[in-house]
Amino acid sequence: MANHPDQPAFPFRRPNPLRPPGEFERLRAHTPMTRVTTRLGDTSWLATRYEDIRSVLSDQRFGPHLHGGAMGWVGEARTGDSLFQDPPGHTRLRRLVSSAFTARRAEEMRPRVREIADSLARAMRDAPRPLDLAAWFGYPLPITVISELLGIPQEDRKQFRAWSDTFLAVSDETLAAAAQAWSDLNAYVVRLIADKRSGTGDDLLHALIAVRDEQEDRLSESELFMMAISLLVGGYATTANAIGIGALHLLHNGQLGALRADPSRVAPAVEEVLRQQAGGGEMRRVAREDVEVGGVAVKAGETVLIPLEAANRDPGQFADPLAFDIGRAPNPHLAFGHGIHFCLGAALARVELQEAFAALADAFPGMRLAVPAEEVGWSVRLLDEGPKGVPVTW
Template sequence: MSHVPSQDTPVTLPTQRSVGCPFDPPTGLGELRSRAPLTRMTYPDGHLGWLATGHGTVRAILADPRFSSRYELMHYPFPGGPEGPLPPAPVGDMTGMDAPEHTRYRRLLMGRFTVRRMRRLTERVREITAERLDEMERLGPGVDLVEVFARPVPALLICELLGVPYADRERFQGHADTIMAMDVSPEDRYAAMVGLQEYMAELVGAQRTAPTDDLLGDLARGSDLTDEELVGVGGFLLAAGLDTTANMIAHGTFALLSNPAQARALRTDPDLAPQAVEELLRFLTVAHTSVRTALEDVELDGRLIRAGESVTLSFEAANRDPARFADPDALDLRRAATGHLAFGHGIHQCLGQQLARVELTVALPALLGRFPTLRLAVPAEQVPLRTDMNIYGVHRLPVTWDQD
């Protein structure tokens, strides 16, 4: 029987996942949550803060303006990360901002990411998905699903949406991957951010000269953003649009192939797709962790969080909280998974969530429908997991199928 510390014994953030359980949160998170939704935590830099694992607790912190998202106020929760204080958020990176600065950017972009507009993109998502499935079929059995399908579908769409040439993906994909890595050196992360900004600066310069009919052109033509802000916002949206949905497509496929009854349910009932996507978002929670810092003393769950203390929010633990979801460790595509925190909550809730939903709702059923015999080409334990990244998933997903 494993030892569970008392409420007052500081813990370190559990990051090790059990062998053979690629879809479950790191071992120990569930044990901590069952003990208390809010636990004292020692950070790698020695800071004594908190770890929130309960659904209600994480949700309450996300909605509370007394907790800040500013990078320079937070302590990094993962070992091997940057040493010393974090730098402030780069211009345009809304994730690391508080109101009113965050509010200005959010209002500017919200009208361009409406549910109606994202749903109007459905037909284009279908076309891109079909094109990639045609390419899979042309290549024949034995491909890496990440490379031929999971990455290209959202990449093509975010590039079209923003006005970024997809042919330039080798220039920006590597930078985006480096920025998302948990254990990269501050120097390498900074270099990647500079590289992405330099690329975006070229595009912004072209848009200022001759705006095109896309999001960057729209912002260049119809907003008060400076060139620096437009570069920052463009880079932020590009990086966010590339990584999260790609990992949901790949990891979602891995989960479905590992749960044949669930895959069969989605294959035979495509109308189940919207509900299935919500359950996969909850079950997998690829954007697994965030941090907030108390701006003043806050009492929560009978505990006093003092001003300046950081709180690590475990979305993956919250989305497996039995107090919110019955039998939470089971993948059940017919579950009503509303209220999950895969997209966060509050003012920082994911701006592109409706676009992600459209992509997943189209891509996953289409993939299963086109390749009814789709299966892993290697044993499940040989699939390389992204345990080193801020967005969880798989680095590669070798798949095969029977040809007619």
């Protein structure tokens, strides 16, 4: 599609870390399906209403689409070996790992998640203040959980995070560093699979290797590799970001103490934190055939941007959508997506977030932001957007 300079440029600028860009509200009221120019200079449809975004997510006439540009070094061919593809490949691969991420399995992991969260909180108490909650708590918690699930050695986790942070933060200016980090992570995962193949263990990666080696028709070597990468990175990055965003909102609104006073409020508070997620602004789907969405004709081959943040602030679905309400009910947010690509790790993420905020509320009744929320630095990454850090004191 041709580039049209008179179209709005997307993504939109965010003047306040606690608020979505105002363009979502204005477009939703007047042109809920509109053409925009993306950061890559191409044209795409942008959906801003909850019902349209949910429809695109669930309509199998739309397929997954990873755009080029900053993402080009990942390699379009490799995505065909990942969970991010159409059925039947998606169905086969998801079935191989789904049992490790059921709600029941997540509940079985809850005591260990609580133990990790409490340990990190204790370490924070002994550290000089102010400190960055994201660095001390938000990232280490999900990294530890997913590493233990997959069997990643503890001594490798710091380097793994450095690589993934580098390529997730990729922009045109940091393309070379991102490509190198991706290459280094690739090489590490290849070595990790080889090491595990020569030994025994009861972690998820060992189980996937056994499937590959014993039943080749169910999992190819390239699919095994991409599954390991996807679970490693996807298993920590967005959850870590949610902890940062949640802490930012809870502290800004003075509501962390409410969770300590009434632990039953933790679960609904987590759902509101998830609704506040700013991630996936450039999530997109490509039309496999001509489809009508929101009263406009989307032609086969055209892409539709489906920012979950816009859906989760739609006043047609949520009363007072800009308010942070830890008692909001019902709360049918789309933070984990919808349809066949609904987030595989949703149940585990919920457990991690619930235990994270319960631990923080219990350990730090006097915690507060060390700077005004509006001054918190913001980062736009491949998978999401969120605070660069959350400076706190108590």
